[in-house]
């Protein structure tokens with residue numbers, strides 16, 4: 001079989017002739033950016049063939065001159081029966097999210113959202129019991145004696161135990177004279193024993209709340225006896241190499257081996273984050289005995305290895321909306337293997353468990369004095385509008401711009417991200433601040449909103465997203481038809497390269513904000529009211545510590561309403577997962593909300609595209625909709 005060598009890492013792989021270069025790279029453990037999922041449409045998987053022959057269909061997507069110089073699309077190129085050496089260029093836009101220092105993502109805890117008057121009732125409990133020793137002639141097994149002891153305290157319930165835990169029972173009972181700690185899950189009248197340890201380990205009791213986003217994944221470690229969040233970490237979902245949005249991932253997952261690759265990738269990110277939060281608190285994964293995962297419908301399918309293809313095809317049918325409890329070992333989550341994993345219920349193909357979890361952080365469903373709106377800004381923008389009687393929801397494809405995807409120096413809201421910018425009206429030169437007050441590594445969603453609003457208000461950017469070419473500024477570089485804005489000079493940044501934003505980046509941000517604004521205005525219209533009638537608007541998303549409402553209005557991301565009507569609730573999917581982890585009431589409420597919601601498919605709404613096109617301007621083509629910006 002021909003050997004493929006990938007530079008600059010030098011990794012090699014033997015693959016049969018006919019193997020796609022993109023697949024060969026995956027097998028070798030080399031990441032090649034493939035935002036369109038390998039369909040040959042994005043042109044991002046370009047590699048350089050240094051030596052050897054290949055069979056390629058890259059012409060068309062790439063020019064003759066580019067292909068003649070040895071460049072090919074990895075997804076449209078096959079290996080022949082000769083060794084080849086392939087140069088993989090450094091992948092821009094991914095570096096910003098990876099950090100050597102694994103510090104807590106403190107921004108992911110919204111203290112104001114921590115429940116105050118709720119009933120603490122986690123799914124898994126730990127119970128210490130003193131099981132009497134066996135007596136000659138009583139005819140009771142170890143399990144019989146354990147159950148009798150538990151029934152004394154928990155009543156005449158049925159207790160069941162999987163074989164893997166049963167195998168530990170005899171040994172555990174004999175370490176400390178019958179004193180053991182049992183981990184149990186209650187399910188109506190039946191108790192499932194999911195773990196047993198010698199001695200009293202009731203205070204070593206942890207759970208995990210997980211938000212699986214298309215672009216980023218966040219994990220909280222929760223000390224269950226006090227319902228206290230003790231560590232939080234986030235990272236990019238390593239599936240982003242296989243497509244930037246859910247449609248690209250679904251395309252990528254059409255082949256079974258690639259579906260398995262996506263499952264392995266998301267699990268590796270989750271398990272790596274679990275390891276980090278556990279190690280940061282000296283907790284062994286065995287002490288983590290319950291997990292709640294919230295994700296959009298496609299991510300849920302990919303995590304479980306389900307075929308997501310029919311989510312994309314009419315009539316858009318997922319395999320599952322409500323997932324039954326599964327064990328951690330069934331899914332592949334590295335915690336106590338028999339732990340029950342609860343997956344937040346989805347509403348439809350494009351409104352998933354991340355939204356039903358996020359809704360728990362709002363009071364939309366109980367509002368009686370007018371409609372309230374919840375906007376979750378992620379790679380997909382999801383909107384929920386309603387009150388105590390009606391709940392309508394929809395999704396729009398915002399793209400990953402606000403999470404740093406598709407923006408050359410974009411990054412998630414983590415240490416080193418520029419989050420606020422002011423622009424000098426006279427010189428156009430910026431003044432910025434970063435999360436953690438460190439050297440800048442990139443710009444996060446709140447920084448992008450701040451930058452565009454400042455440039456627009458100071459006249460350095462026009463409504464169409466073009467930088468001002470009439471006035472001279474040290475911060476603007478004009479290169480023919482293209483222009484870039486320098487946010488930080490090379491000597492100020494972590495990478496020692498100038499940190500810039502191009503007009504192409506700005507266009508991506510404008511597309512994202514237009515998708516969200518037009519979906520909001522359409523949903524409001526469908527309920528027969530006006531944006532001004534909304535009583536309250538909750539905004540969720542991974543913007544970090546704050547979202548500047550004024551600047552989000554200036555760029556036309558959110559409606560021009562009094563600021564007191566808005567509440568930024570951060571990563572509501574993660575906070576909702578936490579609520580479900582610690583309280584049975586929230587699990588019930590989430591299921592009820594999922595059933596109450598009516599899903600609206602925007603692709604069947606003829607006026608959506610018109611509204612979207614009208615919103616492709618700063619703040620909007622109809623300036624009357626943004627009177628505070630006009631003034």
Ligand code: FES
Nearest residue numbers: 034040043045075
């Ligand atoms: S063109 Fe190859 S992955 Fe998009």
